Amino acid sequence: MSTNTARRRALRPSGKLLQEDARRHHRALILQELFAEGPRSRADLARSSGLTRVTVSDLVAELIEDDLVAELGAPVESRVGKPPILVGLRGDALQIVVLDLSVDDQVTGAVLTLAGEVCSRDEQPLGGAKGDAALALVHTLTRRLLDRADHRVLGVGVGSPGIVDPAGTVVDAPNLGWHQVPLAAGLHEAFGLPVYVANDANTAVLGEHTYGQAGEGGLMLLRVGTGVGAGLVLEGALLHGHRNAAGEIGHVVVDPEGQPCACGRVGCLETIVAVPHLRPRLAQAADPDAVRTAVGEQLGRVLSPVVGALNLHELVLSGPAELLDGALLAATDRVIREYTMPVSGEQLVVRTSTLGDDVVLLGAAVLVLAGELGVS
16 A cells, blocks of 8 residues: 555544634644645644744644654755754554455555555455354454554544444444444444444545545545445535435346346446445356446446546546456446536546555545544
8 A cells, every 4th residue: 555645635624613622723734734734844733724933833742742743854955044843743653443344345544654555454354254253253353453563553433334423323234234233333442442433435535535536526436345435525514415325326126127236226336336246246147248348337427426426526436356357447437427528528537446455444544543633
């Protein structure tokens, strides 16, 4: 996993700032600037944050004491007079444990630095396990990853299929057999660390937005794994929707005469695009590219109203490259442009994620960074 050196863009904050949270907010401003822009002088931080130099110096001293920030010396360019001292985020000072539960029949995880660099990777096959058995395997992998961490762990981030509420309870994840599973609370109780859990597609779009090559404008990421879901960032904010179910496009019925879905209905989009359905179909096909084209066309018809209604700038497909790249991606792109007005399609970017298989893991790190440090 590698991080992009381009400027990292913060999500637009939601909610009001309470007076008692002012100092935490000011700390977050400094950390966000260093995370997004790289090393800065105290004077630069004061200008960009709008805080006084005295306040910035006080906050930087506090962050240095907390081992989050370090003085890096003067910049290479020489100036007349005393050169400023740059300070930078200590990306290696703390670590984050992250898990991706969206991969077909396995749980993947990693230990990351604050900069999103991999220290260790691991995976745990599920072997078809569901319900409590699947939950136990998630705990097993979490323990192994924590044992591999060689610095203090800031927290645990998890991208899970299904609908996840703000407390980290998986309300419904049919592919894992989970209903009202308090995943965040259970992991916190077991390991004593802050735990953040979000829908895997929402997590992936955070990873793409923060570490990927997302441009300006609305971003939709379609996550294709064990299931299918979408995450949306609109006008700089993650879209949650009513009851936190925004983006659950995988359970839209597209073929009433189709295959049974794990949700109990028939012919959902998941039964056509999700990895456990698409991969065997391609393996048995005489012309796999013809199947990819047909699936891409069907996907394009489903996504066209969303692209048109939200006037999206980017649509990113995330999942196994051998399934999504090529004919499927091209057909999706073509049909969306055919089915939407030119104003919606002419500048639309349809692509696969530049972060590959790590997009959910990086997004899970963003969950922890945002929750613990106010950085995104």
